[in-house]
Amino acid sequence: MTQLIAPPVPTTPGTAPGAVSADVLGGPWPATARPGRGADLLIGGVGLAEAAERFGTPLYVLDEAEARGRARAYRRALPHAEVLYAAKAFLCSAMADWVEQEGLGLDVCSSGELWLAVSAGFPAQRILLHGNAKSPEELRLARRLRVGRIVIDGPAEIARLAALVAADTPQKVLVRIVPGIAAGHHAAVRTGVGGQKFGFPVEGGDAADAIARVLDQPGLELAGLHCHLGSQITSVEPYLEAVDAVVRLLAETRDRHGVELPELDLGGGHGIRYLPGDEELDLAEFAVRVTDRLAVRCAEADLDVPRLIVEPGRAIAGPAAVAVYRVLSVKHTADGRCFVAVDGGMSDNPRPALYGSPYTVRLVGRRSEAGETRVDVVGRHCEAGDVLVRDAALPADLRPGDLLAMPASGAYQLSMASGYNLVGRPAVVAVKDGRARLLIRRETVEDFRLREVGR
Ligand SMILES: Cc1ncc(COP(=O)(O)O)c(C=O)c1O
Numbered sequence: 036m037t038q039l040i041a042p043p044v045p046t047t048p049g050t051a052p053g054a055v056s057a058d059v060l061g062g063p064w065p066a067t068a069r070p071g072r073g074a075d076l077l078i079g080g081v082g083l084a085e086a087a088e089r090f091g092t093p094l095y096v097l098d099e100a101e102a103r104g105r106a107r108a109y110r111r112a113l114p115h116a117e118v119l120y121a122a123k124a125f126l127c128s129a130m131a132d133w134v135e136q137e138g139l140g141l142d143v144c145s146s147g148e149l150w151l152a153v154s155a156g157f158p159a160q161r162i163l164l165h166g167n168a169k170s171p172e173e174l175r176l177a178r179r180l181r182v183g184r185i186v187i188d189g190p191a192e193i194a195r196l197a198a199l200v201a202a203d204t205p206q207k208v209l210v211r212i213v214p215g216i217a218a219g220h221h222a223a224v225r226t227g228v229g230g231q232k233f234g235f236p237v238e239g240g241d242a243a244d245a246i247a248r249v250l251d252q253p254g255l256e257l258a259g260l261h262c263h264l265g266s267q268i269t270s271v272e273p274y275l276e277a278v279d280a281v282v283r284l285l286a287e288t289r290d291r292h293g294v295e296l297p298e299l300d301l302g303g304g305h306g307i308r309y310l311p312g313d314e315e316l317d318l319a320e321f322a323v324r325v326t327d328r329l330a331v332r333c334a335e336a337d338l339d340v341p342r343l344i345v346e347p348g349r350a351i352a353g354p355a356a357v358a359v360y361r362v363l364s365v366k367h368t369a370d371g372r373c374f375v376a377v378d379g380g381m382s383d384n385p386r387p388a389l390y391g392s393p394y395t396v397r398l399v400g401r402r403s404e405a406g407e408t409r410v411d412v413v414g415r416h417c418e419a420g421d422v423l424v425r426d427a428a429l430p431a432d433l434r435p436g437d438l439l440a441m442p443a444s445g446a447y448q449l450s451m452a453s454g455y456n457l458v459g460r461p462a463v464v465a466v467k468d469g470r471a472r473l474l475i476r477r478e479t480v481e482d483f484r485l486r487e488v489g490r
């Protein structure tokens with residue numbers, strides 16, 4: 036590990052030569068963001084521009100302190116709950132280590148995520164397996180590795196899983212229900228309502244039927260109910276409604292079957308800041324109000340309070356990474372538009388193209404005295420929709436070679452990255468205390484070629 040930038044840096048915004056202005060401190064940037072020398076921006080004590088020189092671009096710079104700090108904050112806010120990091124947001128061995136060391140469990144939704152986590156040494160008993168279409172092989176792997184919980188998401192899975200399980204070594208399961216609550220930043224991620232593929236709707240009785248069928252299987256130990264409303268939710272209210280709905284079903288289950296289920300999993304979906312003025316879900320408020328509401332509703336229904344489980348992904352990984360791109364071209368058109376094309380795009384961050392998700396970017400590594408202008412920051416892919424940031428406010432003298440940094444890039448970017456145009460997925464570097472270490476190397480064209488076994 037080589038030290039990149041470790042000298043003490045002036046942290047008073049505006050006083051350092053080439054300082055990055057104060058707006059990097061807070062908002063969507065990691066808490067370790069500081070102005071660096073030569074208009075660089077330090078994350079975890081490492082200059083983004085210097086990291087870009089050393090590791091190339093596009094580069095994802097992952098702030099270990101931010102990721103760990105966020106995981107720790109969940110443990111502290113919810114000391115009696117189980118917190119499972121949702122690996123789909125971003126997973127690599129280091130991330131698995133960090134959340135494990137901070138006392139979290141893991142939510143995985145494929146044999147790939149499961150295998151990576153267990154290979155990294157993550158204890159399988161602290162892993163929960165999701166998925167609306169788990170293959171027989173995935174279920175077998177989960178059983179072989181002895182994962183702690185499996186979430187039943189569809190009718191076929193009940194018999195499929197039961198067939199794999201001997202009654203003397205039962206599998207702990209949760210049933211995923213759909214409470215009929217609409218929440219989330221885009222229709223594609225709203226899973227708390229009917230008309231989408233996940234879970235068993237409460238309305239109409241599918242959830243109650245699934246519960247009855249699972250209880251009938253001697254090899255399946257029904258530990259509780261699960262629901263996941265959606266993603267990028269910034270208000271606590273939908274979670275309170277979810278508590279109401281799930282407790283109602285827990286009470287009905289007790290009345291019908293005489294069993295009190297000991298666990299209630301509220302899924303994830305906790306929103307973060309993407310833009311400077313954004314609100315994030317207030318974790319302290321979430322913890323207090325959800326815990327209180329659960330206690331009240333259980334008392335009303337004369338139920339023991341089940342153990343709460345939460346599955347935040349974005350809220351832990353999202354704010355921990357900054358993506359760094361190099362400008363390849365600046366195109367001014369006669370109709371007054373400006374397109375700033377960078378060396379990444381929808382293959383490393385499909386979110387703007389998929390959901391119209393907003394982002395902010397800033398110049399790093401060069402001080403500009405030019406005023407701000409509005410530009411579209413676009414990717415390098417063969418689609419007009421490959422736009423990373425529309426109407427970004429950036430210096431008017433932006434030019435090829437400049438570096439742009441995009442915060443809040445830790446979740447659902449690399450985990451949804453593709454091989455489009457054979458550009459290759461970016462490298463990932465962890466930064467901490469002024470040091471940078473390569474976690475994931477850049478994907479090269481040779482990686483694509485090596486998968487070819489015939490012609
Ligand atoms: C079942 C389940 N749990 C947890 C998550 C994590 O969501 P987020 O990263 O928004 O917290 C998701 C994804 O939305 C999910 O589908």
Ligand SMILES: N[C@@H](CCCC[NH3+])C(=O)O
Pocket residue numbers: 123224266267386446447451
């Ligand atoms: N990919 C979505 C989140 C989906 C989470 C999975 N259930 C996003 O980027 O917002």
